[in-house]
Amino acid sequence: MSTTAEPTPADAALGVGAWLHGVVREADPATLAGIAGMDGTPVRAVRAAGLVAVVSNAPLTEYGEEPLRRNLEDLAWLERAARSHHAVVDTLSRAGAVVPARLATVHRDDERVARVLVEREAELSAALARLTGREEWGVKGYVVPGATPRTEEPAGGGGAGAAYLRRRRAQLTAREEGQRIAAEASTAVHTALADHAVAARRHAPQDRRLSGAATAMALNGAYLLDRAALDGFSALVGELAERHPELRLELTGPWPPYSFVAEPSTEPAPPEPA
Known part of the structure; x- marks a missing residue:
């Protein structure tokens, strides 16, 4: 249109x-x-x-x-x-x-x-x-400064002292490393959520001036869900938040399905509702 x-x-x-x-x-x-x-x-x-x-x-x-x-x-x-x-x-x-x-x-x-x-x-x-019978829901992921991702300690990894050093090193990484960690976490979260949705879209993160958040947005995902699947999807968002403490996840919706209406190829190819 x-x-x-x-x-x-x-x-x-x-x-x-x-x-x-x-x-x-x-x-x-x-x-x-x-x-x-x-x-x-x-x-x-x-x-x-x-x-x-x-x-x-x-x-x-x-x-x-x-x-x-x-x-x-x-x-x-x-x-x-x-x-x-x-x-x-x-x-x-x-x-x-x-x-x-x-x-x-x-x-x-x-x-x-x-x-x-x-x-x-x-x-x-x-x-x-x-x-x-379906609705659009959004999941936004905001970077949590200083948080370290939860990882499994490898066998024979040097014990508690080595584990502490690894955690400490992660806390002191440069800004670029923090961005990499957030990017990897947001991709993992989006992939997991998409597997539980009818369809999924990953929009560009909103600028802080638009989101109003204190930290940067790393994930701005939209997910088309059967109404009956909402409880399970919401529980998954909670599980992923625990699994990825480097991101603060926020579930929003329901929204009209703006993200899942195809545009005609002959016309120019919107913001996820805040």
């Missing part, structure tokens, strides 16, 4: 486009009436090809091609838009499977939205089937 507004004629600048939030199989009109869209009015449904697109009114003075391009460079505007968009998608995801649209997917009108549903019916239906 497009990440910017579709081109519109200059005389349509005062019109209203359609900001796409996501696609579902069905949407209760009463539920939609209680969800505020991008302009503060309730979202609405556009139905075609057995699918439902949930959209907001998007005044083209703000969401048209040129205004949107400028607004996407305004961090305050972008944050407000992202929060509003996510609030709608999150509400839809709690009612059932949803294929979230990327931020700032704006179409000229409802007719164009319906045409997209028809053109992409097979792809969207397959995605909804794959996401039904």
Whole structure:
């Protein structure tokens, strides 16, 4: 789906486009009436090809091609838009499977939205089937300065004195060594979690200014889980935290399945919700 507004004629600048939030199989009109869209009015449904697109009114003075391009460079505007968009998608995801649209997917009108549903019916239906009964969960791993990984002492390894020296050496390693240890631990954690998930994605670690954490993030993983598998997955996160004290693991979610919606190859290829 497009990440910017579709081109519109200059005389349509005062019109209203359609900001796409996501696609579902069905949407209760009463539920939609209680969800505020991008302009503060309730979202609405556009139905075609057995699918439902949930959209907001998007005044083209703000969401048209040129205004949107400028607004996407305004961090305050972008944050407000992202929060509003996510609030709608999150509400839809709690009612059932949803294929979230990327931020700032704006179409000229409802007719164009319906045409997209028809053109992409097979792809969207397959995605909804794959996401039904499943949720996205995140696991973030933050570096614990000074912590040493737990390792098995090799046989004949020199006894307690040698073991102490090895532990002491690990505590005094250079920053590069600490980064290596954290990287290896985060890879091991992600691999173990991915084995217990339907699908997994490893995103780039968030900057501290975005994460708000006191230490660096080494793991920013997303995992698609069957709802029934959550308890076991949560227990595994706890086991891995004990096994890898060099990382502080944080389980977050559930989130709409932003990380597990494939983008069409013909369009430009989002932040895991904080």
